[in-house]
Amino acid sequence: MRATEAAAEARRVMEICNACRYCEGFCAVFPAMTLKRDFSDADVSYLANLCHGCRGCYYACQYAPPHEWGVNVPATFALLRTDTYAEYAWPPRAAALFQRNGVVVSLALAAAVALVLILAGLANPGGAFTAARPVAPGAFYDVIPLWAMQVVGIASFGFALAAMAMGARNFWRDAGARGAGPVAIGLALWDVLTLRNLGGGGNGCNDNSERFSMRRRWLHHAMFYGFMLCFAATCTGFVYHAFLGWHAPYPLLSAPVVLGTVGGALLLAGTGGMIAMRQVADPAVNPRALLGADLAVLVLLSLSALTGLVLLALRGTGAMGPALAVHLGVILALFVTLPYSRMIHGVYRGLALLRRAAERNMTPTSG
Numbered sequence: 001m002r003a004t005e006a007a008a009e010a011r012r013v014m015e016i017c018n019a020c021r022y023c024e025g026f027c028a029v030f031p032a033m034t035l036k037r038d039f040s041d042a043d044v045s046y047l048a049n050l051c052h053g054c055r056g057c058y059y060a061c062q063y064a065p066p067h068e069w070g071v072n073v074p075a076t077f078a079l080l081r082t083d084t085y086a087e088y089a090w091p092p093r094a095a096a097l098f099q100r101n102g103v104v105v106s107l108a109l110a111a112a113v114a115l116v117l118i119l120a121g122l123a124n125p126g127g128a129f130t131a132a133r134p135v136a137p138g139a140f141y142d143v144i145p146l147w148a149m150q151v152v153g154i155a156s157f158g159f160a161l162a163a164m165a166m167g168a169r170n171f172w173r174d175a176g177a178r179g180a181g182p183v184a185i186g187l188a189l190w191d192v193l194t195l196r197n198l199g200g201g202g203n204g205c206n207d208n209s210e211r212f213s214m215r216r217r218w219l220h221h222a223m224f225y226g227f228m229l230c231f232a233a234t235c236t237g238f239v240y241h242a243f244l245g246w247h248a249p250y251p252l253l254s255a256p257v258v259l260g261t262v263g264g265a266l267l268l269a270g271t272g273g274m275i276a277m278r279q280v281a282d283p284a285v286n287p288r289a290l291l292g293a294d295l296a297v298l299v300l301l302s303l304s305a306l307t308g309l310v311l312l313a314l315r316g317t318g319a320m321g322p323a324l325a326v327h328l329g330v331i332l333a334l335f336v337t338l339p340y341s342r343m344i345h346g347v348y349r350g351l352a353l354l355r356r357a358a359e360r361n362m363t364p365t366s367g
């Protein structure tokens with residue numbers, strides 16, 4: 001991890017917290033912090049990704065602004081996390097582009113992919129792209145050729161997987177732990193799947209003030225499981241197509257459609273709630289500089305759900321072709337930007353939880 005301004009500030013703040021330790025029971029960050037006396041840039045990178053931004057320690061802190069020490073752990077870690085997304089990303093230049101213009105890059109990418117698919121669809125003979133047709137197996141491939149969908153799909157999904165794997169490797173090499181065995185992996189997985197830490201001590205997060213709320217946890221649950229259900233719908237569709245020879249669009253009560261509809265509705269509810277919360281967030285703990293990148297991923301996620309539901313509603317009409325092109329454009333843009341957006345925090349946070357689980361039996365230093 002490079003010695004950035006945010007990393008230096010995180011080290012300063014962690015040294016104060018390590019002497020104070022008032023927040024020791026708040027989250028996984030503070031017990032992990034107590035294992036160290038000195039903090040390297042890699043250590044603060046790990047702690048920043050272990051933080052889930054509940055803001056509890058900010059509203060509880062007697063040294064928070066206007067105190068002259070200006071301790072602000074959530075804002076410091078939020079800025080440092082953004083540095084880590086750029087630091088570990090592959091290729092690094094792509095991350096810098098996304099950090100500067102997240103919303104514009106995402107929408108431009110979605111529009112570009114949709115345009116390629118629209119052109120491929122328009123090249124079909126006899127106006128097939130805009131012709132109304134019954135919802136029958138293979139109808140999607142009548143409006144946009146299968147090869148066009150496969151080429152852009154495999155290229156963008158394969159790129160996203162490779163870039164995320166490289167990012168995870170870079171993070172673990174720099175800020176991971178040695179000797180994370182099966183028990184540690186099991187504990188970390190449990191934390192990820194239950195989003196346990198977002199529950200705080202049972203009262204949830206401090207969204208905007210000293211008041212606790214479970215709203216953020218439930219919205220994250222909706223987004224996480226909505227996304228996973230949509231992904232399961234895509235995988236099921238792939239199995240149907242590749243191994244069973246059943247071609248899309250599928251009936252309303254088929255597994256891909258049911259999984260995608262429930263997942264899309266959850267994703268839409270979760271992202272809509274998070275966008276609304278981000279608009280009124282306390283700027284003291286939610287740096288304005290991160291607003292664009294925060295909104296970019298939420299907008300892309302909500303558009304992917306919305307365009308999927310619109311496509312479902314327009315099947316069988318002359319608008320099915322354009323709706324399919326736009327939906328695929330948004331989905332593939334989401335995949336390509338995944339390794340550089342806030343979504344990559346899910347990967348780094350999972351690895352940070354793994355290091356925490358691997359170090360669970362280490363003895364804290366004296367404060």
Ligand code: SF4
Nearest residue numbers: 017020021022023061
């Ligand atoms: S955030 Fe403030 S109160 Fe909490 S441990 Fe750090 S210095 Fe102490």
Ligand code: SF4
Nearest residue numbers: 027051052054055057
């Ligand atoms: S903001 Fe929440 S999760 Fe992050 S360090 Fe503070 S208490 Fe822990």
